[in-house]
Amino acid sequence: xxxxxxxxxxxxxxxxxxxxxxxxxxxxxxxxxxxxxxxxxxxxxxxxxxxxxxxxxxxxxxxxxxxxxxxxxxxxxxxxxxxxxxxxxxxxxxxxxxxxxxxxxxxxxxxxxxxxxxxxxxxxxxxxxxxxxxxxxxxxxxxxxxxxxxxxxxxxxxxxxxxxxxxxxxxxxxxxxxxxxxxxxxxxxxxxxxxxxxxxxxxxxxxxxxx
Numbered sequence: 001x002x003x004x005x006x007x008x009x010x011x012x013x014x015x016x017x018x019x020x021x022x023x024x025x026x027x028x029x030x031x032x033x034x035x036x037x038x039x040x041x042x043x044x045x046x047x048x049x050x051x052x053x054x055x056x057x058x059x060x061x062x063x064x065x066x067x068x069x070x071x072x073x074x075x076x077x078x079x080x081x082x083x084x085x086x087x088x089x090x091x092x093x094x095x096x097x098x099x100x101x102x103x104x105x106x107x108x109x110x111x112x113x114x115x116x117x118x119x120x121x122x123x124x125x126x127x128x129x130x131x132x133x134x135x136x137x138x139x140x141x142x143x144x145x146x147x148x149x150x151x152x153x154x155x156x157x158x159x160x161x162x163x164x165x166x167x168x169x170x171x172x173x174x175x176x177x178x179x180x181x182x183x184x185x186x187x188x189x190x191x192x193x194x195x196x197x198x199x200x201x202x203x204x205x206x207x208x209x210x211x
């Protein structure tokens with residue numbers, strides 16, 4: 001969305017944000033141009049912006065060119081835990097529709113290496129089903145019911161995604177121990193960080209202020 005500012009200092013000056021096409025090396029250029037007597041000055045000098053009354057500039061965004069995906073972050077930490085050293089870059093640059101076929105088998109092998117006694121997790125997912133979900137690194141959206149990272153139906157700001165992930169990997173069918181056996185020692189199900197150091201904001205974007 002373009003942002004327009006109108007400032008009157010003797011003469012009417014309007015400004016708008018001009019987004020210039022990104023080059024292949026991802027050098028994003030954002031130029032704040034001015035509109036004087038209907039002509040946009042700056043990066044796009046000479047573009048007619050509406051005549052001498054200096055109407056708001058309406059230069060269209062140019063999406064032509066070659067673009068490439070460089071990162072994939074549907075679920076935090078998935079590539080860190082399950083991606084091997086030679087796989088991480090490929091995982092980040094693969095589109096979601098192709099991720100399952102390319103990475104599921106490796107994810108399953110890594111899951112069983114981390115937890116050889118894995119049977120199902122608290123969601124009832126066996127190793128193949130669970131790693132199929134994880135390999136397709138997108139956040140699902142719950143069409144009915146609450147959104148929660150623990151049910152893999154999205155994510156709220158307060159969800160402890162690391163504890164949830166550890167519990168699904170190591171917590172066993174009831175989410176508390178490895179083989180649902182009270183005599184077994186619980187495996188790693190928490191990183192020991194219970195909550196944020198500061199409260200979330202009550203207004204968009206709701207995240208805490210930096211401190």
